[in-house]
Amino acid sequence: MASFQGINNNIETLIPPELLITQIMQLHASISKLETLRPCKQVNSLFTHLVKLCTLPSSIDIESLPQEVQDMRESLINLSGRAEGLLELEFSTFISLTPEPMKNVTLFPYYGNYVKLANMESKILTENGVVNPKKVAFVGSGPMPLTSIVMATHHMESTHFDNFDIDEKANEVARKIVASDVALEKRMKFETQDVMEVRERLGQYDCIFLAALVGMSREAKVKILGHIRKYMKEGGVLLVRSAKGARAFLYPIVEERDMVNFEVLTIFHPTNDVINSVVLLRKPKA
Template sequence: MASLQISHFESQIPADLLIADVSKLHASIVKLESLRPSKEVNNLLTQLVKLCTLPLKIDIKVLPKEVQLMRESLINLCGRAEELLELEFSTFLTKVPQPLNNLILFPYYGNYLKLANMECKILIENGVVNPKKIAFVGSGPMPLTSIIMATYHLKSTHFDNIDIDEKANEVARALVASDGELEKRMKFETRNIMDVKEKLGGYDCIFLAALVGMNKEEKLKILAHINKYMKEGGILLVRSAKGARAFLYPMVEEHDLVGFELLSVVHPTNDVINSVVLLRKPIF
């Protein structure tokens, strides 16, 4: 079976060709001794991202069981590789003068910049202007979204970054500590989101990173938990994926959003990978 070639006929390429190529890449990634950044890891993941951002129509839900299992494995592998890349890069930046001035060196900085711009636009379009307090769940070792938003868009908003990994928070804290003004508005808390309860009621807006809740069951539990404790009228922004991009990140569908009012769904067609789902907890 021929491999995919990027061309002006992209949208007419059959889905089975995509699946064949994604499966080959998965087989190569599984065999890697380590997912830490290296020439081989970077090359395989770059190929995968290029494949999965082709404008192909593919319905993930109807794929055979073995392809679904491969997809779940791939999401976990990519998530781990992403975490290791961010940890290595963030650790490196904390050792140079003015680390926040060098964020642009991060390979996916431009992608995060576009995603943050898109998310801020969606928030404004839905009446969320200058929220006082935001929680970012799953902020990781390099909290780029929070940093970009706090620096360029939401210049008076307080950000609580919540992550389950203390090492990730430690590095992120050191990164932000280089900017006194930003440090005042940005806190880092090591918690499992399922253990955060009443505090969730204090946020105007909560962001849920794509890799918080790696499978459907876990994601639904987290959504139900946030819905239970967030304030009425509060906003939840959930990152998702659509089509071939769902080989990289978990997918959240409309029927998963029980108890929420759906405000907006945006599926990018550029190099931004994540879809954005904006929700509101109804006021009773």
């Protein structure tokens, strides 16, 4: 999921970290008081404002923030994740009920950002020798599996995709959308499973994507990375979404020290309106 992908910033001047933190804390206070995180004018407005702030150029060092700001950041990532899930579910449910759902995925408000993110990730994969892999797994695909859809239709036209999510409701709507394209349906499956319970099967994939919101805390993320590494095939690649600077108020950061026993191929931090950083790892051959 990469839904709250931002809004273009033409301001190249850096926003002072103190000002940025003050404004983000004010937004966090307002978001915390909301009765619901479901899409509505107030929710959309607060999160749009938050995304604008977090994509402004800044020199903020997340590691050095005081504990109360760290706690607020953790809370904000959780709130953003929940709001993002509800936004995706609402739109995917609506799109799944239209006559030709696959033709209507472009109605999703952040569709353009998914396209940019997929273009970026496809370029990174190609540069590292991953071209039209046979089998790909996407972990944390959600109700609106746009990365898999965009990748399968524009970049990996013969690849088989297995999408894993712990929420059956999310998979149900995602299946409905993809079912409207017969050719794509043959190449795309949805599994309701926690990745920590998927073992030997992970060895089938040439490339595994790990969504930004799978493993919300550092400890959870490190555990998941270790589990995937243990079972994935030697020489296989793992594409992990991360965040840098102020964007880390929206998504968890994956640090290099968290990538134990992986070969780090690339770490890319976007400066445009795409929020997620991309970390490409390979499991070394024994």
